Amino acid sequence: MPRWRELPEELDPQVREFTGQLRRIVERSGMSVVAVADRTGYSKSSWERYLNGRLLPPQRAVEALAEATGAGAHHLITLWELAERAWSRSENRHDVTMEAISVAQARAAIEEFAPEQGKRNGHPSEKAVKGAEAAEADRAAAPPGPERPRMPTAAATAPPTAPYPGAAPSAPGVPAAPDSSEEGRGGRRRMALFAGAAVGSLLLVAGAVFLVGTGDGDDGKPVAAPKTAPATTAPSLPRGVKCAGKGCTGKDPEAMGCGGAKAITSANLTVGTAYVEVRYSEICGAAWARITRAAPGDQIRVSAPGGGGGASVSRSGEVNTGGEAYTRxxxxxxxxxATACATLTSGARGCTDRTANG
Structure with missing residues (x-):
């Protein structure tokens, strides 16, 4: 009877129940993981991931297991559907968490360079808001009197007038006497508030000019804007598929969701007693090599032409135990x-597009 590993503690309860059911079915059948792989068409390493809770099997694999062991397919598929939804929720929570971390880091980086006064992230700072509220309270509490301008305007160039009723007008070039009234103090506070906001805005503009530059070169001519690559939209992949095209190179086909029912055998041959295949996934735009009925030490390799006429790209694998292996x-x-080649410990060699016996 196989000895199973402890399931991960963070595994969702529905996924845990489904994985436990898979284990019980395999145990009752009396088959080894290697035998399950042979009967279902899915590799031994894939079933080890499925039975240890590291990867959720595709529906085709579950149906193949039910057929191979005589288990009730309807009940098993129902459990799989519940586990599949739980698995998707877990992946979504992980994506949202990573996105929240990225947003928090971006905000922290922006606030590190934001000015201390004025506007921050497009909104008045807390200090500015409190100052405005205090100035408004002073104005409301002041005795009735003529309205004083809140900001200097073109009227500043007009002939001097008395700052308040009964006061003598100040001579040109001579500052008026300090106003000790509540209205005067409120006006000074308002002026200080607007001056602080203006200084903050100037600092923000100066920082932007310093970071972006004036747009002129050393010869006074406008500098052309840097060329940027056109925006591209990532291809929409089916659920469970995690890569496509060049993004799949060097990655595990089972872990990326490219194997199982999403792949076909595009070429094959027999080398000695070993069976060699080229596995191809149209959805992922990638291929890999697989060898079965092999001995420990037998090697397998997949090769494909490089892009733009460059050197070919290849990935290799080696059989350890279980009689099978596959490449990345x-x-x-x-x-x-894609071409698959095998080199056996017996000395036999062969490729899917040519054979050679040594």
């Missing part, structure tokens, strides 16, 4: 671009 993926544009 290489990006391909067509089903015929």
């Amino acid at each position: 993926m290489v990006s391909v544009k067509t089903i015929a671009q």
Whole structure:
């Protein structure tokens, strides 16, 4: 009877229940993981991930297991659907958490360079708001009198007038006597508030000019804006598929959701007693090599042409135990671009597009 690893503590309860059911079905069947892989068409390493809660199997794999063991497919698929929804919720929570962390880091970086006074992130600072509220309270509490301008205007160039009723007008060039009234103090507070806001705005503009530059070169001519790559939209991938094209090169096909029912065998041959395949996923735009009925030490390799006429790209794998192995993926544009080659410990060699016996 197989000895299972402890399931991850963070595993969702519905995923945990479904994985436990898979284990019980395998135990009752008396089959090893290798035998389950042979009967279902999914690799031994994939079933190890499924039965240890590291990866949720595709529906086709669950149906193949039910058929191979005689288990009730309807009940098992129902459990799989519940587990699949729980697995998706867990992935969404992870994505939202990572997005929130990124937003928090971006805000922290912006606030590090924001001015101490004036506006911050497009809104008045707390200090400015409190100052405005205090000035408004002073104005409301002041005795009735003529309205004084809140900001200097063109009227400042007009002939001097008395600052308040009964006061003598000040001579040109001579500052008026300090106003000790509540209205005067309120006016000074308002002027200080607006002056602080103006200084903050100037600092913000100066910082933007310093970071972006004036737009003129050393010869006084406008500098052309830097060329940026056109915005591209990431391709929409089916649920569970995590890469496409060049993004799949060097990655595990099962972990990226490219294997199982999403892949086909595009080429194959027999080398000695080993069975060699090229596995191709159109959704992922990638291929890999798989070898079964092999011995420990047998090697497998997948190759594909490099982009733009460059050197070919290849990935290799080696059989350890269980009689099978597969490589990581290489990006391909067509089903015929990938080639799988095997080198056995017996000395036999062969490739899907040619064979050679040594």
